[in-house]
Amino acid sequence: NAGVMQNPRHLVRRRGQEARLRCSPMKGHSHVYWYRQLPEEGLKFMVYLQKENIIDESGMPKERFSAEFPKEGPSILRIQQVVRGDSAAYFCASSLLIQKREVSTGELFFGEGSRLTVL
Amino acid sequence: QKEVEQDPGPLSVPEGAIVSLNCTYSNSAFQYFMWYRQYSRKGPELLMYTYSSGNKEDGRFTAQVDKSSKYISLFIRDSQPSDSATYLCAIQGAQKLVFGQGTRLTINP
Numbered sequence: 529n530a531g532v533m534q535n536p537r538h539l540v541r542r543r544g545q546e547a548r549l550r551c552s553p554m555k556g557h558s559h560v561y562w563y564r565q566l567p568e569e570g571l572k573f574m575v576y577l578q579k580e581n582i583i584d585e586s587g588m589p590k591e592r593f594s595a596e597f598p599k600e601g602p603s604i605l606r607i608q609q610v611v612r613g614d615s616a617a618y619f620c621a622s623s624l625l626i627q628k629r630e631v632s633t634g635e636l637f638f639g640e641g642s643r644l645t646v647l
Numbered sequence: 648q649k650e651v652e653q654d655p656g657p658l659s660v661p662e663g664a665i666v667s668l669n670c671t672y673s674n675s676a677f678q679y680f681m682w683y684r685q686y687s688r689k690g691p692e693l694l695m696y697t698y699s700s701g702n703k704e705d706g707r708f709t710a711q712v713d714k715s716s717k718y719i720s721l722f723i724r725d726s727q728p729s730d731s732a733t734y735l736c737a738i739q740g741a742q743k744l745v746f747g748q749g750t751r752l753t754i755n756p
Contacts, residue, residue, distance in 0.1 A: 532690075561743065568655065570735055570748040571691070584742050619690055635681075636744055638690035 530555070533602075534620050534639035542647050547607040547614070549642045553622030560603045561621045561636060562595060571619060577603060610646045617641040648673050653736055653747025661755050666723040670736035670747045673717065679739035680712050682721045685749065686732045694734075695721065726754045 533552040541547050553560050558579050563571040573587040577597040588595065592610075597603040607614055621636040653670045660666055668682075679698055683691035695710040697703045697719075703710045711720040719736055731754050736747040 563746075570653070571746040573743050573745065576743050621690075635693050635696065638692065640690045641688075 532620055532622050532637050532639035534618075534642050536642060537640060538643050538645070540645045540647065541610050543611055544609050547610050547644055549605040549607075549618050549620075549644070551603040551605070551620030551622075551639060553603070553620075554624075554637050557622035557624050557637070559623045560597050561623070562603075562605050563619045563621065565617045565619060565641070567616075574605070574618075607644075610644070612646045615644055615646045617643045650674060650740070650745045651736060651738055651747040654750055655748045657751040657753065659753040659755060660726060662726060662728060664726050664754075666721075666726050666730070666752060666754075668721040668723075668734050668736075668750050668752070670719050670738075671717055672719070672738050672745075674738075674740070675714070675717065677738045677740065677745075680710070680719050681737040681739070681744070682708075682710055683735045683737055683746075684732045685735060691735060728754045728756050730754050 532554055535550050539547055560577045562574040564574055565571050575588050575595045576584040579597055580599050592608045594606045619638050619641045621638045623636050651670055651672045682695045684694045685691040695705060695708055697710050697712050700712050700714045707724045709722040723730055731752060733749040733751045735749040737744040
C-alpha cells in the first residue's frame with residue numbers, strides 16, 4: 529500500500545523557468561494539501577484541493593503559483609518564472625476526511641517532499 | 648500574532664532524559680491537536696493526536712492539552728538517540744492544519 533508519492537524529489541531550476549511538482553495521494557484519499565517548508569522553518573500551508581476543486585488557497589502567493597487536482601492523475605503544483613526565494617521543500621499530504629462533531633478532520637499523510645533549488 | 652508559536656530550539660539532552668516540547672496557540676476555536684515528527688530530509692509523520700484537554704499517553708510519549716491556557720505539550724520519557732528529530736505541533740483550523748515552527752531535538756548517547 530503505497531504512501532503519498534511526490535516527484536521529482538529534487539529539482540533545480542534557473543531563475544525565470546517553470547517548476548512542476550507532482551503528488552499522487554494515498555489510495556482512496558481524495559483530499560490533497562500542499563505545504564512549503566523553508567530551511568529551519570515550519571510547514572506553511574499553501575493550498576487544499578479535492579478532486580477538480582480548490583477548497584482553500586489562502587496560503588498561495590497570488591502570482592506565479594497555481595495548483596490543480598484533476599479527476600485523473602496526480603495533483604500538480606506549478607510555479608512559473610521561479611525566483612531564488614522559491615527555493616524550499618514542498619510537501620504534499622493527503623487525507624481521508626472524517627466528520628467529527630462540527631469539525632472536519634483527518635490525519636494528514638505526508639510525502640517525502642520535493643526540494644526545489646533555484647539558481 | 649502567529650496562530651501557533653513553538654520554540655525552535657535547538658534542544659539537546661542526554662539519553663534517558665525527560666523531554667518537554669511546547670506550543671501555544673491563539674485561536675480558541677481550534678479543537679484538534681497533533682504532534683508530528685520529522686526526520687532529516689523526510690516528510691512529517693503523525694506521532695500523537697488529541698481532541699480534548701487533558702493527557703494522552705502512548706508508550707514513552709505523552710501529549711497534554713490545556714485549552715484554558717491555549718497551551719499544548721509533548722513529553723518524551725526515557726529519551727533515545729532515535730528520538731532525535733524535529734517535532735512539530737499542529738492544530739486543526741477550519742479546513743487545514745496549522746503548524747508550529749518545529750523544535751529540533753537531539754538526544755546524545
